[in-house]
Amino acid sequence: MYLQEIIALVLIAFFVSRLIIQKKKQTIGNNEFALWLFFWLAAALSIAFLKPLDRLVASLGFSASGITLLFYFAVFILFYLLFKLRLSFAKMDRELTTLTREMAILKEEQKNNL
Amino acid sequence: MKIFCVIPAWNEEQNIGEVLEKLNGFVDEVVVIDDCSSDNTSLVAKKHGAIVLRHPINRGQGAALQTGNSYALKNGANIIVHFDADNQFSATEIPSVIAPLLSGEADIVFGSRFLGKKANLPFFKKNVIMPLAKIVNRFIFKIRLSDPQNGFRAMTRASAEKINITNRGFAHNNEIQMKAFALHLRIKEVPITVTYHRFGQKFGGGIRILKDLLISKIIK
Numbered sequence: 001m002y003l004q005e006i007i008a009l010v011l012i013a014f015f016v017s018r019l020i021i022q023k024k025k026q027t028i029g030n031n032e033f034a035l036w037l038f039f040w041l042a043a044a045l046s047i048a049f050l051k052p053l054d055r056l057v058a059s060l061g062f063s064a065s066g067i068t069l070l071f072y073f074a075v076f077i078l079f080y081l082l083f084k085l086r087l088s089f090a091k092m093d094r095e096l097t098t099l100t101r102e103m104a105i106l107k108e109e110q111k112n113n114l
Numbered sequence: 115m116k117i118f119c120v121i122p123a124w125n126e127e128q129n130i131g132e133v134l135e136k137l138n139g140f141v142d143e144v145v146v147i148d149d150c151s152s153d154n155t156s157l158v159a160k161k162h163g164a165i166v167l168r169h170p171i172n173r174g175q176g177a178a179l180q181t182g183n184s185y186a187l188k189n190g191a192n193i194i195v196h197f198d199a200d201n202q203f204s205a206t207e208i209p210s211v212i213a214p215l216l217s218g219e220a221d222i223v224f225g226s227r228f229l230g231k232k233a234n235l236p237f238f239k240k241n242v243i244m245p246l247a248k249i250v251n252r253f254i255f256k257i258r259l260s261d262p263q264n265g266f267r268a269m270t271r272a273s274a275e276k277i278n279i280t281n282r283g284f285a286h287n288n289e290i291q292m293k294a295f296a297l298h299l300r301i302k303e304v305p306i307t308v309t310y311h312r313f314g315q316k317f318g319g320g321i322r323i324l325k326d327l328l329i330s331k332i333i334k
Contacts, residue, residue: 087329087332090329093282094280094282096173097173097174097177100169101169101177101181101184103170104167104168104181105167105181105184105188107167107168108165108167108185
């Protein structure tokens with residue numbers, strides 16, 4: 001195992017320990033804990049089995065190595081999440097406008113009813 | 115026939131008083147939507163007899179217009195006129211803008227700076243931004259109007275009920291035009307005069323409008 005792989009695994013172990021602490025403090029729910037645990041374990045497994053991953057990627061006909069393909073995949077996921085986040089913000093923004101509108105009209109109506 | 119004038123205003127204490135004075139006699143009710151101004155816009159507007167709705171946080175011109183529309187519809191408006199707070203439009207032109215609505219000739223009327231009347235448009239705006247905006251409107255949004263961005267418009271109650279403005283920024287102009295075409299409303303353009311006191315929308319603003327319109331196409 002290369003030094004870089006060991007460093008990556010140590011870092012992942014650190015993030016998993018932080019995750020467990022957060023779960024114990026109940027700052028995250030079961031589903032979120034399970035999702036992040038799955039993510040970090042998948043990352044650890046990919047690093048631990050880099051060579052077999054290279055062979056798998058090559059057998060699928062890709063010219064890139066396993067780690068490069070994982071990197072492309074991560075960038076793709078990040079872009080997708082960013083897009084989802086943007087849409088979710090836009091939706092919240094619209095709801096905020098509706099709320100602001102209701103408050104402004106309600107205040108005027110209440111004033112007229114007094 | 116109850117005619118409401120809806121004016122979105124943000125930090126317009128210098129102009130709003132004069133605008134409201136000039137509107138006297140042309141409409142039945144004036145609703146000023148103070149979009150969380152930090153100056154005395156609300157106070158000045160109230161002093162001049164307008165109904166003032168205040169947004170507790172700044173939401174943009176499009177949001178303010180829809181607030182005004184919602185209020186006007188709730189309070190029995192038959193015709194709603196959109197007007198600017200910065201004293202660039204002429205209140206004396208309101209009768210000619212609403213005339214096609216009163217005669218039943220149109221459902222919505224858009225003011226236009228390019229139908230013969232005088233408008234002291236800045237050179238760059240007139241010769242670069244506006245032609246570009248016209249091309250985008252025509253070929254992307256299928257809007258066939260002589261003026262791609264004009265805040266002086268009037269609509270019937272039925273049209274205001276159908277057009278819900280969702281773009282809170284300046285993209286509301288295109289949104290209203292797009293919806294009017296999509297709903298197959300009877301559209302008329304009327305020449306109006308515009309007196310510029312400041313440049314208004316810049317090129318970057320146009321890009322932001324495009325971005326807002328594209329996002330609003332994705333989010334329902």
